[in-house]
Amino acid sequence: MLGVSWPGLNHKQRMMMIGGMNASSGAMPVPTAVAMATLGTCRRYEFDGRKGFWSIYGKAKMNNLTATTRIAALEKRRWSVSPACSALAESRNKSRASFYEEVLQAAREKFTQEISFQSKDKDISLAKALLYVAVEDEAFLAFNREMDALSLHNERRDTPSPSNVKEWDSMEAVPLAGKNIYEWLVELDAIAKEVEAELVSRDIGCDLVEVIDSVNKVLFESRGFKRSSVLVDSKCLYLHSVLSTGCASAILLSVIYIEVCRRLNLTIVGSRVGGEFLIWPLTGNPEELFKVTSGHSLFGVVNGKCVEDPLSMASDINSNSLLGLNIATNRDIIGxxxxxxxxxxxKQASRINHGLMLASPLRSAHKADEKFNQTDGSNVPLLRPQELRLAIMASERLLILQPHNWAFRRDYGMMLYYSRDYDAAVQELSICMAFAPEEEAEVLEPFVEKLHLMRLESSWKSPGQQGQFVFP
Known part of the structure; x- marks a missing residue:
């Protein structure tokens, strides 16, 4: 028989409480009920830090009804926060994290395979590569949303549980604005078929001007695509969002144009000119692109109003200067x-630190009176972690494209510094110094030396920081 001790109660009070439990529940033996209540309370103390059983039953005055009611309430609460349930929830969280990590890895591997330098540049699909980028970022955001919903559910029991979140069979099945990768590729096929139908309705052959005019009519009139001059919304920078909403950055609008024309066996090429990305059909006679018909040149029709803006470098392009432009490869366009x-x-991550530049700490590292010389890491500006992580992920892909670009590696290393990943930051910036020009390496050197000290200090973790589960 299990014996239970209640400090703070005399023998008479104990008998009153046992009698109250017998009266209210004849099916359960008294010692068992008392033991369950006691164990449940002790576990709850360890789980959520509340005072437990002793603070409730240590009062001198308590009648039978009050004791019975409170024990029943404790028993109900014990089941809602029991360690077994907590362990199950933690196990489920780790399982979901592992699932999302597999999706992230698969999307990164597919992206790497698509832009592999072992394949010819012309065989790279711009649409597939950018959709793999979108899948990876969406999986990361979906995991964060799910964890937020789980935290809210744990705080407020009246909110729906996120346990019924649908799992995808594969990375290719991840939904992007309601469609998976294959369905968005089919959407591009559908746009190309609409252009073909427009050409058939005109009863014309494959005249270059008519094909371009038909593409423009479908994209900008039927489909309603428009270019966003100010990039403040990430929807303008992901291919699936652009296909869904019609609002696009200049580069993604060019990608859609290139992909649609590729399906029509018309080669479109492009190049960066100042802050613009210009595209045009590849032809052996560049003069025909600048022949003015109906008040506009074909080059201007393809690229929009930017070629007519006197403040744009695109306004100075002619048939001769066009030949001098470096045509961007598919890898360049993805970059x-x-x-x-x-x-x-x-920009979104550093919104609270208006005007903060990635390279700002590099310059201050040379000044002895700067606060950066305090190597406790407390002077690193606080940034929005989710947006910073998305920027880091994009930077990692960029380095896959151009691993020897020292400027890209420097920016990546600085983002790791802002995220307080000093080990990785030291490694990347040290590699950067090997590729950077001598004057840039001299700027990086004192900063990297200070990062070494910050890395050592950050390694002195307290016991409470060990063993924490962190989703990468």
């Missing part, structure tokens, strides 16, 4: 799209 993602996510 431009990734740079735009980095720029936007960094």
């Amino acid at each position: 431009v799209a990734l740079c735009n993602l980095i720029r936007l996510h960094w």
